[in-house]
Amino acid sequence: MSSSDLAISVRGLSKAYTIRHQAEHHITLAEQLLDRARHPFSRQERETFWAVQDVSFDVPKGEVLGVIGRNGAGKSTLLKLLSRITPPTKGEIRLYGRIGSLLEVGTGFHPELTGRENVYLNGAILGMRTKEIDRRFDEIVAFAGVERFLDTPVKRFSSGMYVRLAFAVAAHLDTEILLVDEVLSVGDSEFQKRCLAKMGSLGDEGRAVIYVSHQLDSVAALCTRALRISDGHLVQDGPPEELISSYLATLGSGPADLGTRTRTGSGHWRLSKVESLSAETRVGEPVRIAIEAESETLQALTVWPSIHVRDSVTGVLLAHCDGRLVGAGVDGVDHRSGAWLFELRSPWLKPGDYLVDVVLCSNEILDYLDAACTVRVLPYAVHHAIRTLEPNHGPTVSDFSMVAADSSSGVAAPRSNTSAI
Amino acid sequence: MAAPGVPAEPSPWLVIRPPRRWAPFNLRELWQFRDLLVRFARRDLTLRYRQTALGVLWVVLQPLLTAGAFAFVFGSVAGLSSQGVPYFAFAFAGMLAWNAFSGVLTRMSAVLVGNSALVSKIFFPRLVLPLSTVGSVLVDFVVSMLMMAVIWPLAGVAPGWSLVTLPLWLAAVLLLASGFGLLAAALMVPYRDVQYVLPVATQLLLFISPVGYALANVPHSARFLYELNPLTGLLEGFRWAVIGTARPDLFPALWGIGCAIACFVVGSFVFAHMERKFADVI
Numbered sequence: 105m106s107s108s109d110l111a112i113s114v115r116g117l118s119k120a121y122t123i124r125h126q127a128e129h130h131i132t133l134a135e136q137l138l139d140r141a142r143h144p145f146s147r148q149e150r151e152t153f154w155a156v157q158d159v160s161f162d163v164p165k166g167e168v169l170g171v172i173g174r175n176g177a178g179k180s181t182l183l184k185l186l187s188r189i190t191p192p193t194k195g196e197i198r199l200y201g202r203i204g205s206l207l208e209v210g211t212g213f214h215p216e217l218t219g220r221e222n223v224y225l226n227g228a229i230l231g232m233r234t235k236e237i238d239r240r241f242d243e244i245v246a247f248a249g250v251e252r253f254l255d256t257p258v259k260r261f262s263s264g265m266y267v268r269l270a271f272a273v274a275a276h277l278d279t280e281i282l283l284v285d286e287v288l289s290v291g292d293s294e295f296q297k298r299c300l301a302k303m304g305s306l307g308d309e310g311r312a313v314i315y316v317s318h319q320l321d322s323v324a325a326l327c328t329r330a331l332r333i334s335d336g337h338l339v340q341d342g343p344p345e346e347l348i349s350s351y352l353a354t355l356g357s358g359p360a361d362l363g364t365r366t367r368t369g370s371g372h373w374r375l376s377k378v379e380s381l382s383a384e385t386r387v388g389e390p391v392r393i394a395i396e397a398e399s400e401t402l403q404a405l406t407v408w409p410s411i412h413v414r415d416s417v418t419g420v421l422l423a424h425c426d427g428r429l430v431g432a433g434v435d436g437v438d439h440r441s442g443a444w445l446f447e448l449r450s451p452w453l454k455p456g457d458y459l460v461d462v463v464l465c466s467n468e469i470l471d472y473l474d475a476a477c478t479v480r481v482l483p484y485a486v487h488h489a490i491r492t493l494e495p496n497h498g499p500t501v502s503d504f505s506m507v508a509a510d511s512s513s514g515v516a517a518p519r520s521n522t523s524a525i
Numbered sequence: 526m527a528a529p530g531v532p533a534e535p536s537p538w539l540v541i542r543p544p545r546r547w548a549p550f551n552l553r554e555l556w557q558f559r560d561l562l563v564r565f566a567r568r569d570l571t572l573r574y575r576q577t578a579l580g581v582l583w584v585v586l587q588p589l590l591t592a593g594a595f596a597f598v599f600g601s602v603a604g605l606s607s608q609g610v611p612y613f614a615f616a617f618a619g620m621l622a623w624n625a626f627s628g629v630l631t632r633m634s635a636v637l638v639g640n641s642a643l644v645s646k647i648f649f650p651r652l653v654l655p656l657s658t659v660g661s662v663l664v665d666f667v668v669s670m671l672m673m674a675v676i677w678p679l680a681g682v683a684p685g686w687s688l689v690t691l692p693l694w695l696a697a698v699l700l701l702a703s704g705f706g707l708l709a710a711a712l713m714v715p716y717r718d719v720q721y722v723l724p725v726a727t728q729l730l731l732f733i734s735p736v737g738y739a740l741a742n743v744p745h746s747a748r749f750l751y752e753l754n755p756l757t758g759l760l761e762g763f764r765w766a767v768i769g770t771a772r773p774d775l776f777p778a779l780w781g782i783g784c785a786i787a788c789f790v791v792g793s794f795v796f797a798h799m800e801r802k803f804a805d806v807i
Contacts, residue, residue, distance in 0.1 A: 135718075188541060188648040189646070189648050190801070190804045190805055191541070191801045192542070192543050194543060195543075198540050198541075199537055199538055199541070200537050211646045212643050212647065214568060214572070217572070221568075221571065225564050225565075225568055228558075228561040228564040229643065229647055229649060231557075231649065233560050234560045
């Protein structure tokens with residue numbers, strides 16, 4: 105690429121966080137001083153955690169770059185570094201133009217202020233000058249479709265109107281570089297379509313966009329190139345389709361890597377094994393997952409496992425199977441471990457790849473494994489029609505029967521057909 | 526991985542590197558965000574005057590009531606002298622300066638924690654937030670100053686030429702308050718107990734500073750300790766400007782102004798040093 109086409113250049117970028125290992129965390133100055141006075145010579149045990157490590161890449165103008173990776177891989181930290189919310193520990197970022205970020209829609213909106221006041225305030229927060237907002241005010245309001253409510257405090261807005269107005273302000277930022285983080289998960293589908301179209305057009309205008317999302321289909325549709333991040337490292341850089349398929353291949357690689365996974369939850373109980381017994385299965389076969397969990401101590405809580413099956417491409421949740429519905433809890437008062445066998449019989453999954461999230465909870469989340477394992481449904485079925493399922497036929501196949509009343513019609517056996525849930 | 530940068534690159538608009546340990550503020554950046562400063566100040570004002578039923582009246586009523594209480598306690602009960610000025614006018618002038626000080630300190634110290642969503646999600650020069658609080662304090666000051674103009678004829682007091690020094694004293698009071706305010710705002714991000722300590726310390730300072738009484742009433746043995754308090758010189762100077770009481774001595778006045786500048790410099794360096802961690806710990 106010619107150097108004048110460059111929008112962002114990142115070299116050896118690293119960000120370290122210090123994690124303190126101590127029984128209680130100090131949140132007050134008094135506590136900290138008291139502790140220092142009590143143990144004047146003890147050094148706090150610290151561990152350095154590299155959220156982003158030695159990442160280098162270039163983004164030319166006009167490129168819409170997708171960033172994919174698991175939760176905790178370092179995507180959000182990368183965006184925070186690019187947007188200057190937090191400074192790097194090592195390395196360098198060169199920006200060839202103003203940068204704007206759309207990290208969370210509506211941050212900076214004040215419920216008591218009117219729509220008009222919020223447009224100006226939010227524009228200023230995002231770095232726009234008052235003159236710029238004046239010039240684009242009508243466009244912003246028209247994009248959001250809230251003309252009639254401009255002088256109403258936004259606390260009286262519906263959540264849809266609120267989100268539309270917030271996105272509209274950010275989308276009219278005239279910066280050469282725009283950072284977008286998972287904003288399209290909000291709003292109705294019609295508005296999402298408009299937002300996607302708007303983002304695509306930004307690239308055509310010669311602006312560089314960095315887009316972070318879990319919705320792999322939108323990355324595939326929008327981005328001209330993608331980066332894959334894993335454990336803070338840039339592991340792949342190339343065409344989005346290629347990256348998405350290799351990303352999917354790395355997901356749910358079995359029980360071996362549970363220890364190294366970044367996970368959320370209180371940790372009072374931890375999943376120790378998640379195994380897909382349906383790593384490869386067929387339409388109509390039950391999906392089976394084996395899970396095991398353990399705790400170091402006996403605790404006064406009941407552990408409920410919960411399994412969520414998601415489409416790997418769209419991220420859409422297809423089945424939310426909460427152990428509480430079937431009474432699958434294990435009493436932590438007299439058990440330090442538990443094992444469950446999960447079986448999903450309905451709806452049937454269409455041929456394709458699925459991600460399985462496993463959650464342990466009591467009255468709080470104990471452990472949450474995002475994409476703990478995968479299920480692949482092979483493109484083979486009882487009838488040739490099921491191999492060629494279009495997305496508009498719905499995300500799953502229902503378990504149903506249909507018997508021809510006239511047995512002489514030639515098809516006697518029950519037939520599956522496609523339908524949306 | 527993309528090819529490394531081609532030689533003869535155009536100069537970048539911005540280069541982000543690991544920060545130096547102690548670095549002053551980037552004033553150019555602050556200037557670029559001046560509109561945001563104004564927006565934040567306007568937001569504070571709009572919200573305050575829209576949400577309280579008494580609105581502007583409250584801004585006037587608070588110093589009036591406090592000055593009345595001081596006039597009664599120190600003037601009538603304790604019988605202190607007010608240097609030939611009606612005690613109420615004397616106490617009101619003190620409250621003008623004190624409210625500017627405590628208003629900046631209180632609002633500035635809470636502004637980062639109060640806007641934590643913004644701080645953790647969006648980049649802007651962090652200094653914009655604390656500086657914006659000065660705007661609404663200044664508006665309150667102007668409103669109270671108008672009240673002072675009503676009190677002048679009623680109390681039979683007329684300010685002399687010394688009134689032209691008022692901006693100097695006001696600026697020094699605001700600098701001093703901002704120095705402590707920036708320090709408190711930055712410390713409150715990792716240490717939330719600062720918000721409990723601060724009101725107590727502020728109230729204590731109100732009584733050990735000559736706000737409701739004149740320095741002349743303080744016993745000579747304690748005078749030196751009193752004059753170490755930078756507010757002492759500034760308050761005396763402020764009252765000299767507003768109600769024409771005795772001109773302050775040179776030492777406390779210069780000491781107050783010097784402390785205000787030093788305090789602001791220290792506060793802003795500590796703020797600049799700590800601001801890079803705000804988004805990670807808030």
